[in-house]
Amino acid sequence: MYGDLGNKLVQQAKRTQNLAHLPPYQTELVRAVTREVRDLDKDVSALLEPFQGSFHPTDDQAVACTLLVNHLSMRRNKRCLLAYHHTRTDRVEELVWKGYDVVDLAGQQVRDGSGNTSSASSTTNGNGSMSNLSPQEEDYVRQYSDLLAAYKGQWTDIDLTGSLEPPRDLFIDVRVLKDAGEIQTEYGQFYVRQGDVERLIAQGYLQKLS
Amino acid sequence: MSYYDIDAILTDAEKVPCKFELDIPELGYLDNNPAQPLKSGTTVGLPLWLAELLALANRAPSSADEEAKSFVSLNLPPSLSNEVMSALKADPRAVPLRDQSHNFYGLGTRMLDLFEEKEICAILRRTFVTRAADIALHAGKAGATDDMGIGGGEEFLRGLEEWERKLFKKAHDGAKGSKEWMEGVKKHRR
Numbered sequence: 065m066y067g068d069l070g071n072k073l074v075q076q077a078k079r080t081q082n083l084a085h086l087p088p089y090q091t092e093l094v095r096a097v098t099r100e101v102r103d104l105d106k107d108v109s110a111l112l113e114p115f116q117g118s119f120h121p122t123d124d125q126a127v128a129c130t131l132l133v134n135h136l137s138m139r140r141n142k143r144c145l146l147a148y149h150h151t152r153t154d155r156v157e158e159l160v161w162k163g164y165d166v167v168d169l170a171g172q173q174v175r176d177g178s179g180n181t182s183s184a185s186s187t188t189n190g191n192g193s194m195s196n197l198s199p200q201e202e203d204y205v206r207q208y209s210d211l212l213a214a215y216k217g218q219w220t221d222i223d224l225t226g227s228l229e230p231p232r233d234l235f236i237d238v239r240v241l242k243d244a245g246e247i248q249t250e251y252g253q254f255y256v257r258q259g260d261v262e263r264l265i266a267q268g269y270l271q272k273l274s
Numbered sequence: 275m276s277y278y279d280i281d282a283i284l285t286d287a288e289k290v291p292c293k294f295e296l297d298i299p300e301l302g303y304l305d306n307n308p309a310q311p312l313k314s315g316t317t318v319g320l321p322l323w324l325a326e327l328l329a330l331a332n333r334a335p336s337s338a339d340e341e342a343k344s345f346v347s348l349n350l351p352p353s354l355s356n357e358v359m360s361a362l363k364a365d366p367r368a369v370p371l372r373d374q375s376h377n378f379y380g381l382g383t384r385m386l387d388l389f390e391e392k393e394i395c396a397i398l399r400r401t402f403v404t405r406a407a408d409i410a411l412h413a414g415k416a417g418a419t420d421d422m423g424i425g426g427g428e429e430f431l432r433g434l435e436e437w438e439r440k441l442f443k444k445a446h447d448g449a450k451g452s453k454e455w456m457e458g459v460k461k462h463r464r
Contacts, residue, residue, distance in 0.1 A: 065304065067287075067321065074283045081280060111300070129345045130300040132331055133324065140323045143283060150278045 066137035070144030077151040089198040163266035237273040244269040285380035289319040292346040366401040370433025378435040413445030
């Protein structure tokens with residue numbers, strides 16, 4: 065029945081809400097739902113054609129009812145499509161605020177799943193096609209990150225995306241998980257000021273040693 | 275309820291029985307029979323997003339002495355039937371609501387917007403309150419012991435529908451959060 069595919073998409077969105085990571089974009093399903101809308105629109109045009117623009121719902125109630133069903137199905141599909149994408153962009157925005165390298169999300173997930181082992185992340189990083197985002201979503205991430213950076217740039221002495229946990233110690237020991245090139249902070253390389261390396265920890269380059 | 279609310283959209287997909295009031299040649303597929311016209315009087319289970327507006331859309335009377343009618347007449351879905359209602363009246367805790375409908379209360383509120391059914395309304399309200407107390411009890415226990423409600427309540431928890439599951443999760447996280455906070459307080463006192 066019309067609307068069944070849209071429902072599948074919303075079930076995917078429901079699943080996404082309960083997952084820690086963002087599942088792959090359902091390219092095929094989205095395409096099928098939009099195709100259904102186009103088919104319905106064609107049906108409507110075909111139904112109205114014999115009337116030459118002078119259709120009166122009262123004269124032909126069966127056709128009027130069919131048109132209503134088609135219209136409602138299209139509207140339903142639209143809502144399903146929008147809700148699916150809205151759920152995903154919400155999640156993506158959340159990840160950007162958390163400071164994840166979202167475009168490299170696939171690598172991020174492997175790392176999360178395998179308990180912070182550095183080898184797993186470096187193997188998937190080489191494989192750029194692992195991303196769970198659609199090309200449009202990747203574009204969205206880039207532009208949203210730029211927006212956020214511009215917004216944050218207004219305050220130089222406070223990090224809006226920094227941790228809300230008050231630090232116990234000003235300095236912490238860190239372990240390097242993946243190669244980030246040579247980074248020299250004001251105080252050293254492994255015993256550093258927490259505020260200086262928070263970003264690198266969030267991005268998965270460093271691990272904090274307690 | 276927002277336009278983007280996933281649970282509202284899923285509730286909208288719950289099916290309700292609709293009786294068609296006129297023959298419609300093109301809609302045979304709704305009754306799984308695309309080759310045949312949909313006959314007047316056929317009852318089909320349609321999702322709420324379709325059924326509600328088909329039932330509300332008025333078609334003009336075809337003759338002067340006929341009253342304005344809609345395309346379909348709605349009926350209450352099986353999950354709100356008399357049998358279910360009497361079971362809930364007897365013991366709200368004994369009915370696995372999830373088996374009736376994943377969005378039992380969501381469907382109920384939507385239907386009661388359309389039907390004047392004071393008794394169903396009262397039963398649903400009493401059911402929710404009675405079960406909510408039990409849910410909070412189970413969730414508190416589970417939150418305090420770190421296992422998700424093992425120990426007796428499994429059967430009851432399996433039968434929770436979506437609203438109740440959310441309630442359970444909130445109560446569970448609340449109990450767990452306050453336990454963690456209390457431990458944190460103790461640690462800092464040292």
